[in-house]
Amino acid sequence: MKHKKNSTAKLNVLEVTHLTKNYREQKAVDDLSFAVSEGEILGLLGPNGSGKSTTINCILALLKYQQGEIRIFGEPMTPASYDLKRKIGVIFQEVAVFDELSVYDNIDFFCGLYITDAAERKAKVEKALQLVGLTKYRKYLPKQLSGGLLRRLNIACGIAHEPELIFLDEPTVAVDPQSRRRILDNIKKLRDQGATIVYTSHYMEEVEELCDRIIILDHGKIIASGTTAELKQLVKDRSVKQVVGPTLNDVFLELTGRELRD
Template structure:
């Protein structure tokens, strides 16, 4: 059963076309990972799918109904975890859940039960009477998720839910997502951490420049670039011309740099390993070299020409 779908959805903001005939669907009980560099259109896709803004054209269906900005009943079946923590710091964790539950029409004994269940689910049962202003960043993120779950939504949208938190809280959230799907919740998950999507997503959609450029399981996506070879080298030191000289090697498709680590993707059978080593050694000392099978990161680099997190990276 299809829980949500977008078909040829277009959304413009003035002269900017944020969504360019976007189409994808989400099946019941799956985690769909939505990836894309900054400006790809992910947040706009989420906002239109959730009914926060309208589309200019195309069709959006959610839980078997056409999505409509004014459809309050449909919104009650959606949980939205935003990039920003949107809890009230002056209220306790329990009071936050009571407030958000009330907004979704959960009342009385049902609300009291859900508050208890949801706090336990996100690991905050012992902090029910505490104000989130005193929480760590990871605990605030978990409360943010609890507020989106209080009404037992059938469809949960998680937009960058682990930004700026510690590894322990990140792992807790990822395990929570897995438990949610086992309980029947369908999840749309976006992240700038490739390894998160690779760990939990049953299918992946990659967007760039407002378009869907690839979709499928991890295996299906990596098979698209099985005709490529990846070499990763770490330099002890290197001059500023190394990136361009690596790109100039015959059959090299892309070169990305993250600090002193270079990722070189070449056509299969190119025999470029020796050429890469020769060029690199002319620039400085090599401290590490790895040859790898294609990963989700390689797929993303090949399809978009960018890293998912581009800060401080030559691409």
């Protein structure tokens, strides 16, 4: 990673200002503004339909939006911002790989979309294989991998080109505790190497462990943001009943409510 973590002078890697996205009459994202500074892991939390995925898709220029501005490394993000996209890595919730290609060839293919030099790419693919612990599975086809290994392949495909800003959309869904541990360790390694990370998950303990700062979204709006400690304090302060030592899960349910979402 090119950017090393620097606690003194922090540049805003991602800036979202007054972002509004409507699906016909329904507001999916409502005047959303936030920033992510260099080397930070930002946790984006929210119940289903809260606008997390829509926000990320808007940031990645996969969706058009009605209002607002998105800047990455100080530059406006558009579908044709290919130089900017070179610095971004995305790990979608769904495993997105070719069934016909081996583990190595899948990583090589997706890395090749960013890096054209064969020698440089080879080195990066090897590094990614090592990072996610798939070196000995390099010749396997995706269908021969377990769920946890597939998730790790999915991550390797998204970060092999060594991006400076990484979006991780629920990367630990449906994996066993061992694989989850490995994935979380990998994310910490990426952070240690200087990457800025936007992380979404429904697992509160993961967010608590990884994220420097958390934004809780609901109905397309930010309803709370801050460090884990700040959010816990916020719930303590506003509760009628004194909550003793609330967990992040308590905070989340207190802020977003307990009714089921569609």
